[in-house]
């Protein structure tokens with residue numbers, strides 16, 4: 003075989019190896035983010051604008067409110083994923099602020115389970131739960147165990163909104179082998195368009211770094227800013243090669259360890 007033939011074959015092999023190697027690397031590391039919008043179910047500001055977004059958004063709906071059911075039906079039609087946004091007791095503030103269907107630490111295990119079941123039954127198409135407030139109740143192992151037993155019984159998952167550094171959500175979810183995940187970024191703690199844009203940029207960076215990242219935004223006072231910023235950011239996400247996925251695509255299941263699981267814990 004002539005030298006240039008050998009050279010040519012080597013060149014082709016190297017090119018193919020590069021091509022497939024590159025493709026494998028691309029497939030190994032899809033960059034994904036999930037955007038959860040909290041506090042639906044009560045026609046708060048920004049609700050219509052959120053439903054008009056052309057992306058698989060996840061909506062977290064408050065239970066037993068006047069639009070809980072209607073919002074879940076709208077979400078289903080829009081191709082959005084639905085979570086029960088479970089009101090849970092927080093450290094500072096009045097219990098009345100939690101609204102109907104709330105879980106408080108003075109409830110018995112059976113009361114908690116009954117309440118979670120009733121809340122779930124008030125919203126169709128629910129695939130998981132995340133907590134509304136909850137800085138006190140998510141830090142209480144007994145309370146979280148009762149909540150998580152219903153999550154398991156209904157074959158759902160739990161997203162820790164991470165409102166407390168002492169949250170027991172992940173610990174208890176692991177214990178009961180319930181699929182879970184955790185919020186990484188709050189989009190709209192500061193209610194201004196530029197601050198929310200900045201947080202969405204952070205979400206993209208975080209997703210690229212870890213392979214996945216989860217953000218929470220809200221309808222309500224900041225609803226128009228939040229929905230507007232997300233709408234403006236969707237083409238940028240696409241350009242950056244970051245895919246928006248329902249939060250159920252970013253779950254950690256049982257003992258399965260992966261890079262993303264390590265990143266969120």
Ligand SMILES: [Zn+2]
Pocket residue numbers: 040041087133134135
């Ligand atoms: Zn909330």
